[in-house]
Amino acid sequence: MSSTAAVTAAIERVPVEICKGMNGLEKVVLREARGSSAEVYLYGGHITSWKNDHGEELLFVSSKAIFKPPKPIRGGIPICFPQFSNHGFLEQHGFARNRFWSIDTNPPPFPTNSSTKTFVDLILKPIEEDMKIWPHSFEFRLRVTLGPSGDLMLTSRIRNTNTDGKPFTFTFAYHTYFSVSDISEVRVEGLETLDYLDSLQNKQRFTEQGDAITFESEVDKIYLSTPTKIAILDHEKKRTFVIRKDGLPDAVVWNPWDKKAKAMADFGDDDYKHMLCVEAAAVEKPITLKPGEEWRGRQELSAVPSSYCSGQLDPQRVLLGGRN
Numbered sequence: 001m002s003s004t005a006a007v008t009a010a011i012e013r014v015p016v017e018i019c020k021g022m023n024g025l026e027k028v029v030l031r032e033a034r035g036s037s038a039e040v041y042l043y044g045g046h047i048t049s050w051k052n053d054h055g056e057e058l059l060f061v062s063s064k065a066i067f068k069p070p071k072p073i074r075g076g077i078p079i080c081f082p083q084f085s086n087h088g089f090l091e092q093h094g095f096a097r098n099r100f101w102s103i104d105t106n107p108p109p110f111p112t113n114s115s116t117k118t119f120v121d122l123i124l125k126p127i128e129e130d131m132k133i134w135p136h137s138f139e140f141r142l143r144v145t146l147g148p149s150g151d152l153m154l155t156s157r158i159r160n161t162n163t164d165g166k167p168f169t170f171t172f173a174y175h176t177y178f179s180v181s182d183i184s185e186v187r188v189e190g191l192e193t194l195d196y197l198d199s200l201q202n203k204q205r206f207t208e209q210g211d212a213i214t215f216e217s218e219v220d221k222i223y224l225s226t227p228t229k230i231a232i233l234d235h236e237k238k239r240t241f242v243i244r245k246d247g248l249p250d251a252v253v254w255n256p257w258d259k260k261a262k263a264m265a266d267f268g269d270d271d272y273k274h275m276l277c278v279e280a281a282a283v284e285k286p287i288t289l290k291p292g293e294e295w296r297g298r299q300e301l302s303a304v305p306s307s308y309c310s311g312q313l314d315p316q317r318v319l320l321g322g323r324n
């Protein structure tokens with residue numbers, strides 16, 4: 001893109017608001033004309049709010065969340081990089097979720113749908129401390145976009161900028177906490193009959209049964225090679241979340257249930273009833289990048305009124321307009 005085009009693109013964009021959030025931490029607020037909004041903290045590159053055009057919050061953030069470094073924020077969408085969970089020697093979920101990201105004022109060209117003008121680009125580069133625990137140079141660019149109908153899109157571009165010729169390997173997840181009315185009324189469709197690693201049973205491999213997934217106890221599973229669309233149906237709210245993903249073959253499903261909830265200082269005792277994590281991820285097959293190579297991982301979230309019946313995962317029908 002020429003510099004003139006870049007300037008034009010910047011002018012056409014809906015300006016984003018940068019303000020102080022909890023404990024004075026900086027956050028970016030995106031707003032769409034019809035009323036939807038999203039908030040992202042520079043601390044963690046962490047989405048903490050996604051509201052539909054009625055102003056209803058769609059993500060769960062614990063009322064006990066601690067917005068204070070180095071503690072990651074409990075809820076919203078933490079970014080797990082360069083390690084998912086304890087699958088490696090780094091701290092749980094890697095360090096991206098508790099680093100300060102910057103606004104990327106001049107991101108490399110990025111194909112954008114011409115109707116979406118509400119977005120912000122963030123960037124994370126390693127600090128000296130990171131290089132000690134993970135000796136690699138990288139540029140992690142995160143674009144957060146709010147679509148005209150309130151869809152929330154996250155695109156990550158991770159580039160190996162090592163100058164020593166060395167490749168690096170990472171695992172990744174968008175650790176999305178969805179807000180649900182009552183976990184026992186929720187069903188997940190799209191993961192039936194798939195293989196998963198059960199993190200509650202030493203990551204042993206099992207095969208899911210044929211019915212949609214429902215919840216009556218703690219769950220912590222990594223579903224493998226999942227379809228690009230997954231739906232979360234919330235009967236009580238009459239709302240369906242549709243997750244579309246690209247470059248992220250796995251999907252983690254997590255709910256800590258009552259005992260683990262009580263053990264977490266930044267999570268209310270009953271919070272587990274009102275959240276469900278379904279996390280677009282790349283875990284089973286870690287990503288390796290050579291110097292100069294870039295990886296992309298994309299997640300798109302929509303929330304629509306539940307209007308379809310069990311066993312008919314057909315987001316084309318759910319999403320008026322039938323986008324794929």
Ligand SMILES: O=P(O)(O)OC[C@H]1O[C@H](O)[C@H](O)[C@@H](O)[C@@H]1O
Binds near residue numbers: 277
């Ligand atoms: O407490 P955190 O470090 O944020 O992790 C919360 C959860 O994240 C993922 O869903 C993992 O699969 C779980 O094993 C973990 O408990």
